[in-house]
Amino acid sequence: xxxxxxxxxxxxxxxxxxxxxxxxxxxxxxxxxxxxxxxxxxxxxxxxxxxxxxxxxxxxxxxxxxxxxxxxxxxxxxxxxxxxxxxxxxxxxxxxxxxxxxxxxxxxxxxxxxxxxxxxxxxxxxxxxxxxxxxxxxxxxxxxxxxxxxxxxxxxxxxxxxxxxxxxxxxx
Amino acid sequence: xxxxxxxxxxxxxxxxxxxxxxxxxxxxxxxxxxxxxxxxxxxxxxxxxxxxxxxxxxxxxxxxxxxxxxxxxxxxxxxxxxxxxxxxxxxxxxxxxxxxxxxxxxxxxxxxxxxxxxxxxxxxxxxxxxxxxxxxxxxxxxxxxxxxxxxxxxxxxxxxxxxxxxxxxxxxxxxxxxxxxxxxxxxxxxxxxxxxxxxxxxxxxxxxxxxxxxxxxxxxxxxxxxxxxxxxxxxxxxxxxxxxxxxxxxxxxxxxxxxxxxxxxxxxxxxxxxxxxxxxxxxxxxxxxxxxxxxxxxxxxxxxxxxxxxxxxxxxxxxxxxxxxxxxxxxxxxxxxxxxxxxxxxxxxxxxxxxxxxxxxxxxxxxxxxxxxxxxxxxxxxxxxxxxxxxxxxxxxxxxxxxxxxxxxxxxxxxxxxxxxxxxxxxxxxxxxxxxxxxxxxxxxxxxxxxxxxxxxxxxxxxxxxxxxxxxxxxxxxxxxxxxxxxxxxxxxxxxxxxxxxxxxxxxxxxxxxxxxxxxxxxxxxxxxxxxxxxxxxxxxxxxxxxxxxxxx
Numbered sequence: 225x226x227x228x229x230x231x232x233x234x235x236x237x238x239x240x241x242x243x244x245x246x247x248x249x250x251x252x253x254x255x256x257x258x259x260x261x262x263x264x265x266x267x268x269x270x271x272x273x274x275x276x277x278x279x280x281x282x283x284x285x286x287x288x289x290x291x292x293x294x295x296x297x298x299x300x301x302x303x304x305x306x307x308x309x310x311x312x313x314x315x316x317x318x319x320x321x322x323x324x325x326x327x328x329x330x331x332x333x334x335x336x337x338x339x340x341x342x343x344x345x346x347x348x349x350x351x352x353x354x355x356x357x358x359x360x361x362x363x364x365x366x367x368x369x370x371x372x373x374x375x376x377x378x379x380x381x382x383x384x385x386x387x388x389x390x391x392x393x394x395x396x
Numbered sequence: 397x398x399x400x401x402x403x404x405x406x407x408x409x410x411x412x413x414x415x416x417x418x419x420x421x422x423x424x425x426x427x428x429x430x431x432x433x434x435x436x437x438x439x440x441x442x443x444x445x446x447x448x449x450x451x452x453x454x455x456x457x458x459x460x461x462x463x464x465x466x467x468x469x470x471x472x473x474x475x476x477x478x479x480x481x482x483x484x485x486x487x488x489x490x491x492x493x494x495x496x497x498x499x500x501x502x503x504x505x506x507x508x509x510x511x512x513x514x515x516x517x518x519x520x521x522x523x524x525x526x527x528x529x530x531x532x533x534x535x536x537x538x539x540x541x542x543x544x545x546x547x548x549x550x551x552x553x554x555x556x557x558x559x560x561x562x563x564x565x566x567x568x569x570x571x572x573x574x575x576x577x578x579x580x581x582x583x584x585x586x587x588x589x590x591x592x593x594x595x596x597x598x599x600x601x602x603x604x605x606x607x608x609x610x611x612x613x614x615x616x617x618x619x620x621x622x623x624x625x626x627x628x629x630x631x632x633x634x635x636x637x638x639x640x641x642x643x644x645x646x647x648x649x650x651x652x653x654x655x656x657x658x659x660x661x662x663x664x665x666x667x668x669x670x671x672x673x674x675x676x677x678x679x680x681x682x683x684x685x686x687x688x689x690x691x692x693x694x695x696x697x698x699x700x701x702x703x704x705x706x707x708x709x710x711x712x713x714x715x716x717x718x719x720x721x722x723x724x725x726x727x728x729x730x731x732x733x734x735x736x737x738x739x740x741x742x743x744x745x746x747x748x749x750x751x752x753x754x755x756x757x758x759x760x761x762x763x764x765x766x767x768x769x770x771x772x773x774x775x776x777x778x779x780x781x782x783x784x785x786x787x788x789x790x791x792x793x794x795x796x797x798x799x800x801x802x803x804x805x806x807x808x809x810x811x812x813x814x815x816x817x818x819x820x821x822x823x824x825x826x827x828x829x830x831x832x833x834x835x836x837x838x839x840x841x842x843x844x845x846x847x848x849x850x851x852x853x854x855x856x857x858x859x860x861x862x863x864x865x866x867x868x869x870x871x872x873x874x875x876x877x878x879x880x881x882x883x884x885x886x887x888x889x890x891x892x893x894x895x896x897x898x899x900x901x902x903x904x905x906x907x908x909x910x911x912x913x914x915x916x917x918x919x920x921x922x923x924x925x926x927x928x929x930x931x932x933x934x935x936x937x938x939x940x941x942x943x944x945x946x947x948x949x
Binding site: 286 | 701
């Protein structure tokens with residue numbers, strides 16, 4: 225992650241329109257979303273959003289407070305950089321001529337990826353890791369020729385017992 | 397008890413303490429209007445000339461009564477006509493519930509006749525909004541909408557209800573009036589810190605804003621001011637919360653505020669800002685803004701703290717409780733030297749009082765004040781007349797001022813004044829407006845006369861868009877692009893055509909006579925006051941400037 229990037233986690237109502245509300249807030253206040261991931265939580269009433277944002281201290285403070293004002297946002301937190309497990313998933317399709325396959329295979333195994341599809345001239349690799357590791361792998365693949373790639377955006381949880389989950393009582 | 401969606405709407409509105417709604421019927425709300433018809437003895441519906449008027453009326457009603465304003469419109473154009481009114485309420489934090497009908501569920505998303513995605517459109521200008529797709533959710537959605545509208549920093553909530561959901565039925569159980577969400581918790585230590593800061597300050601200054609009106613905290617703030625002998629400057633939205641009779645009341649600060657209110661704020665060593673949001677119109681150039689002062693910012697909305705101005709100490713919570721807690725602990729004191737300095741500031745910007753014999757804006761406002769009581773409500777439109785009202789009218793009672801602050805909506809005045817009249821029964825409301833603003837929504841004269849409202853409309857008619865002209869005069873080389881209206885409209889005849897009384901004033905004597913008549917009758921009166929087109933609103937701190945750039949003459 226870049227120096228002025230931070231990860232924001234939010235527990236939101238699992239409704240239609242909530243994603244628009246959140247992304248609309250970012251857009252109209254001029255804050256940049258670098259990646260956004262959303263999925264349902266252990267409680268189907270709520271979804272969890274993990275958003276990577278670029279911004280200074282001012283943006284950091286404001287975005288948390290503005291998000292917290294949305295009725296559909298139940299909890300919001302900036303993830304502590306040094307105490308957070310971060311993972312991102314990558315699917316990447318690389319040009320794979322027969323001469324370079326061995327080289328690619330080595331790289332995939334060093335980065336602990338997996339080949340999930342294989343064609344005469346291409347290979348699709350999946351890989352999971354910290355966003356910085358995903359960056360590094362993509363960088364390395366450029367030399368082979370990237371046909372397409374998609375990244376999931378980061379997921380993040382705090383280490384230890386602390387959690388963002390909602391206590392039903394404190395939400396009434 | 398099994399009820400239809402429309403019945404649930406009416407029952408839940410009544411249950412939540414709403415006895416008046418403003419609106420305009422149409423295809424997608426026919427079922428609701430049928431229920432309003434059947435329940436007209438329990439809930440009053442005010443039909444305006446245009447949905448925008450209904451939204452502004454609900455807004456004005458909420459401002460003067462402190463209740464949640466409610467407006468209803470049909471789908472499509474009915475709903476979009478509410479948009480300016482909703483945005484206006486959002487920027488001034490007025491509690492409002494807007495109900496719109498929509499096409500039946502099966503037609504949603506197909507660009508059906510009179511279909512718009514009003515929930516999508518109003519997302520950035522509401523605290524929250526809903527599309528109700530199941531009648532079983534309806535009652536609770538309405539309750540929650542009231543709760544959100546009035547909790548914390550108030551604001552508008554929109555509920556979009558497809559036509560078939562209004563017609564479907566389900567079980568209904570009555571509930572109580574919803575409570576507000578709890579206020580944000582106040583950090584006790586920051587209260588202590590505030591007390592320390594106040595005790596050790598030499599030139600304390602209270603900056604009171606619209607939040608003080610919304611929280612009905614005027615008395616509380618005044619108590620603090622008296623105990624620590626501090627002057628009070630208001631943002632425009634803060635006017636009326638604290639009586640102009642307090643000796644330390646300096647009036648409005650900001651772009652068109654009084655010289656001494658803005659100068660004293662600049663010279664203060666401590667600013668206690670209560671319920672303000674430091675808008676650009678109020679601060680001017682942020683980098684030069686009150687550099688010498690530490691700022692304590694007390695607000696209910698955490699996002700306001702450090703948003704526009706970096707504060708020394710932010711305190712969250714219910715304004716009334718926080719200010720009371722500070723007042724209890726702070727040491728009583730007198731600041732004669734500080735007030736002597738302020739007196740000097742007042743002298744500095746003193747203008748001669750030879751205006752009184754001429755029909756100039758200040759004379760008009762002060763004349764009107766002679767006929768009103770402290771309890772008379774005042775509404776304005778937007779522009780020069782609005783600033784003159786804020787500068788010269790002496791507000792004494794809370795919630796007697798309805799003006800469009802954040803959005804600056806020309807055309808707000810008629811709707812707001814109607815809402816004010818409806819909210820205050822027999823008591824008079826005065827609307828100060830200009831020929832430009834009035835021209836935008838003068839159709840609402842029809843509403844005012846239909847309901848025989850006790851409304852006095854004072855049109856400051858200079859035949860130009862005065863505020864824009866002023867900027868063109870000062871900053872655009874007197875190139876009066878599209879601001880010289882010179883319309884042929886005869887406002888006196890126009891008023892009469894609508895069924896109101898129309899009067900004209902070109903001299904102070906004529907104004908006196910007109911006001912005498914206007915305050916004798918209980919139905920709408922319009923007074924067309926002719927003023928010079930080059931009257932300016934002064935003082936003025938140019939946009940992006942500071943108190944040192946102020947134009948006084």
